[in-house]
Amino acid sequence: MKRTGMRSASLVLTLVVSLVLVLSACGKSNNNEGAASPSASSSPSESASASPSESASASPSESAAPTVDGKGKKIGMVTDLGGVNDKSFNQQAWEALEKISKDTGADVKYLESKKDADYEPNLNNFVKGGYDLTWGIGFLFADAAKKVADQNPNAKLAVIDTTVDAPNVESVTFKEHEGSFLVGVVAGLTTKTNKIGFVGGMELPVIKKFEAGFKAGVAAVNPDAVVTPNYVGDFSKPDLGKLAAATLYDAGNDIIFHAAGGSGNGVFTEAKDRFKAGNKVWVIGVDKDQSIEFGNDITLTSMMKKVDQAVYTVSQDLLSGKFQGGLANAKELGLAEGGVGLPDNNPNVSKEILDKVEEFKNKIVSGEIKVPTE
Structure with missing residues (x-):
């Protein structure tokens, strides 16, 4: 009896030790995987690829x-x-x-x-x-x-x-002139007053390209529409952008395309204030799909410039x-390289207008239409 009991105790002890060793090995394995796993790092320079x-x-x-x-x-x-x-x-x-x-x-x-x-x-x-x-x-x-x-x-x-x-x-x-031509087509076919504004940051060659292409796009589909530019002289003054937009909206312009950087944020602010007051006006954003930031209530579309x-x-x-x-x-x-264009989603632009945009895009890419730069 004693000898059998001792054997049983020895067997139990052996099993316990073996179990501890197995669990310890498993724990070490998991820890090593965690240390080697890229997701375990919180530093951007060491983060997962x-x-x-x-x-x-x-x-x-x-x-x-x-x-x-x-x-x-x-x-x-x-x-x-x-x-x-x-x-x-x-x-x-x-x-x-x-x-x-x-x-x-x-x-x-x-x-x-x-x-x-x-x-x-x-x-x-x-x-x-x-x-x-x-x-x-x-x-x-x-x-x-x-x-x-x-x-x-x-x-x-x-x-x-x-x-x-x-x-x-x-x-x-x-x-920029090629993408601006296309949003000009949208503006020319959307305006109800035939008065369309353009707010620029500074009168630099790159911004004049935006203006020239936009005017050409509007004229291509609506020769009766007039595009009025307003330059604020700065890319970082939203208050000046808001003032420029107010001037244009007060004059009957119902759509404004801006190429004014941070100053253009003021154009959206002015449009939003008017929308809240029951006056429906539009802004055409620039560079990014600015409807994501400013909403579809006032953003007609955007001229995407894929800087990213x-x-x-x-x-x-x-x-x-x-x-x-x-x-x-x-x-x-440009358009051929996919560097400029409209956003994928344009809930405020009808299919008929988008079809017209695609038609002009193909003509520009093929060389049938040469968009002016000034």
């Missing part, structure tokens, strides 16, 4: 390009005076870099410019800090980017809405070792 299919569906360009490893790389972005939350192209550019960080593990950072004199020192801040790529967002960066690039030939820079003649600067511009797609693609190329600077490699994105 999405699988190629996940990255493709979420990237601004919606391309099927495989995700690259950007860990240890740094990308900086300098905004123009509109700031990073301009609801327009600065915000688009930053959202693209945030996506790059999420997809590749690269470190990203932005600096906001409060005055023109900030452009050069802000660019230099990133260049001297050893950043692998430094973005200047906006037409006004041309001179500053050229100077910084020439003084730092080993640095790599990229600019939006302008071109810089330097081998270490990649330039991306858009055919450009910033994402060029940044990814840099991380892949495919950076191509110099004027010979400058990119200009």
